[in-house]
Amino acid sequence: xxxxxxxxxxxSPHRHGNTETLLDSFLDGARSAGxxxxxxVLKDLDYSACRGCNACHKDGECIVKDDALPLFEKMMAADxxxxxxxxxxxxxxxxxxxxxxxxxFLWARRFVTKTLEFSPEHLARHKGIFISxxxxxxxxxxxxAYPSLTALFxxxxxxxxxxxVANNMDEHKGIKNHPAALADAFAKGQKIVAVIEKLNGx
Amino acid sequence: MTIKVLAFAGSxxxxxxxxxxxxxxxxxxxxxTDVAIEKVPLTEANITICRGCNACEKLNKCIxxxxxxxxxxxxxxxxxxxxxxxxxxxxxxxxxxxxxxxMQVFRSRKYVLKLPVIPPERRGKRLxxxxxxxxxxxxxxxxxxxxxxxxxxxxxxxxxxxxxYLMINHVDEKGAIEIHPTAKADATxxxxxxxxxxxxxxxx
Numbered sequence: 533x534x535x536x537x538x539x540x541x542x543x544s545p546h547r548h549g550n551t552e553t554l555l556d557s558f559l560d561g562a563r564s565a566g567x568x569x570x571x572x573v574l575k576d577l578d579y580s581a582c583r584g585c586n587a588c589h590k591d592g593e594c595i596v597k598d599d600a601l602p603l604f605e606k607m608m609a610a611d612x613x614x615x616x617x618x619x620x621x622x623x624x625x626x627x628x629x630x631x632x633x634x635x636x637f638l639w640a641r642r643f644v645t646k647t648l649e650f651s652p653e654h655l656a657r658h659k660g661i662f663i664s665x666x667x668x669x670x671x672x673x674x675x676x677a678y679p680s681l682t683a684l685f686x687x688x689x690x691x692x693x694x695x696x697v698a699n700n701m702d703e704h705k706g707i708k709n710h711p712a713a714l715a716d717a718f719a720k721g722q723k724i725v726a727v728i729e730k731l732n733g734x
Numbered sequence: 735m736t737i738k739v740l741a742f743a744g745s746x747x748x749x750x751x752x753x754x755x756x757x758x759x760x761x762x763x764x765x766x767t768d769v770a771i772e773k774v775p776l777t778e779a780n781i782t783i784c785r786g787c788n789a790c791e792k793l794n795k796c797i798x799x800x801x802x803x804x805x806x807x808x809x810x811x812x813x814x815x816x817x818x819x820x821x822x823x824x825x826x827x828x829x830x831x832x833x834x835x836x837m838q839v840f841r842s843r844k845y846v847l848k849l850p851v852i853p854p855e856r857r858g859k860r861l862x863x864x865x866x867x868x869x870x871x872x873x874x875x876x877x878x879x880x881x882x883x884x885x886x887x888x889x890x891x892x893x894x895x896x897x898x899y900l901m902i903n904h905v906d907e908k909g910a911i912e913i914h915p916t917a918k919a920d921a922t923x924x925x926x927x928x929x930x931x932x933x934x935x936x937x938x
Binding site: 544545546549581582583584585586618620621622623624625626627629630632633635636639672675676677678679680682683684 | 745746747750783784785786787820822823824825826827828829831832834835837838841877878879880881882884885886906907908
């Protein structure tokens with residue numbers, strides 16, 4: 533029986549804050565359901581912003597050799613990826629946006645060199661989940677984040693499966709005081725493993 | 735009096751489409767002897783990312799010492815503040831987002847510490863401009879960038895009605911904007927209109 537692999541990517545520059553805690557809860561849930569879990573913290577990696585040089589439009593390869601590229605490989609080897617970022621200024625952090633922008637070479641493979649294509653079955657079996665918290669209580673506070681996550685998941689071969697988001701952190705005084713967010717994330721972590729196992733015929 | 739124009743070029747690619755758009759707007763203002771223009775390519779500005787430490791909520795300043803030490807004061811002094819960025823992956827480019835995230839010190843000053851960001855007499859006498867280019871031809875390609883752009887301006891006391899936008903889609907390769915049918919004329923008109931509007935407000 534193949535073990536389900538779940539990769540967590542934490543895009544917060546602030547260690548062990550609300551968003552990373554929510555991600556941890558999701559990953560704990562997945563682990564408790566039998567998945568192999570790994571967490572990567574972008575703050576610990578060394579990668580630069582996409583230069584917009586479009587070199588990848590020629591051969592699908594990024595010419596900037598740093599920690600971003602192995603992380604894309606690791607991500608694409610996982611069954612499920614949970615990408616986490618707090619909302620700063622109504623969007624994802626510059627740190628996570630910096631990583632997502634570096635995925636341009638995958639977009640180039642799909643649409644320019646046409647050397648990368650994901651079947652509907654592949655997309656269905658690979659789940660992308662966005663995890664976020666925001667200080668503000670506005671309902672639309674996450675809206676500006678979703679399109680860039682859509683781009684990341686689709687270019688890396690993941691179905692954009694779910695959002696695990698909690699707003700109003702300022703009023704709750706942190707995720708630990710939120711009435712349901714951590715338990716919900718844990719349950720969703722458990723559930724995603726069962727969903728993927730079922731899709732894989734186990 | 736001198737009108738101070740501060741322009742951030744947010745693309746990691748120098749002299750590409752979004753920066754060209756910015757250059758056209760600046761060129762249309764440059765002939766005016768009352769105008770002093772400073773253009774800042776973010777690739778050279780040494781602005782690191784916000785660490786989310788929230789120290790500015792108590793200290794009223796950022797604990798990081800970098801390019802923002804200079805641009806913090808220039809942002810307060812400027813009369814017209816422009817930001818240009820390409821759209822990457824349906825959002826503003828990471829270097830431009832890094833600048834916006836570092837505006838947290840102004841947000842803390844305004845909303846947490848409830849201190850003035852600019853002198854009261856300058857309220858309504860500052861204008862913001864967002865310029866963007868996108869390779870995609872989708873009309874909604876700019877939508878996700880706009881809420882962050884609004885944050886950038888709101889925290890420095892430039893309200894929605896005082897933000898202008900010029901966003902050109904379907905330009906990807908370097909130089910593509912040069913052959914766009916309306917971009918240059920629109921950018922030129924925008925620059926002239928901004929100056930006229932600001933002069934009207936300063937005289938009022």
